[in-house]
Amino acid sequence: MIKTTYGTQQYRTQDVLGATPLHLVVMAYDVAIVACEKEDYERATRAISLLRDALNFDYAEVAGGLFRLYQWCLDCIRQGDYKSALQTLKELRDAWATVENRYRTLPTPAAYAPVTAVGQSV
Numbered sequence: 001m002i003k004t005t006y007g008t009q010q011y012r013t014q015d016v017l018g019a020t021p022l023h024l025v026v027m028a029y030d031v032a033i034v035a036c037e038k039e040d041y042e043r044a045t046r047a048i049s050l051l052r053d054a055l056n057f058d059y060a061e062v063a064g065g066l067f068r069l070y071q072w073c074l075d076c077i078r079q080g081d082y083k084s085a086l087q088t089l090k091e092l093r094d095a096w097a098t099v100e101n102r103y104r105t106l107p108t109p110a111a112y113a114p115v116t117a118v119g120q121s122v
Contacts, residue, residue, distance in 0.1 A: 035047055051066075
């Protein structure tokens with residue numbers, strides 16, 4: 001049993017360490033969504049607070065809008081309205097996942113293309 005738990009934790013750690021910044025955002029939404037579905041107050045508020053605290057206010061208009069949405073979700077959860085928070089989080093997650101998928105389909109710049117053993121780009 002301990003080995004299975006360790007393997008799962010090790011997999012999660014590797015998944016996080018190898019994730020792109022966009023995927024980390026999607027993963028945080030996934031945690032918040034599951035927590036809201038289970039009505040897990042502590043985990044939901046931690047995940048949403050993580051998203052809120054990671055906002056980059058160099059892009060004030062977008063960050064400000066997301067900040068207000070995250071605060072609203074936290075307020076809903078504090079009032080026990082997990083359903084409203086869940087709906088908003090799912091919509092936001094879908095938007096971020098769409099961005100992530102579009103980003104993945106962009107051509108890789110030559111400077112970042114995989115290199116073969118002889119030093120030529122693939």
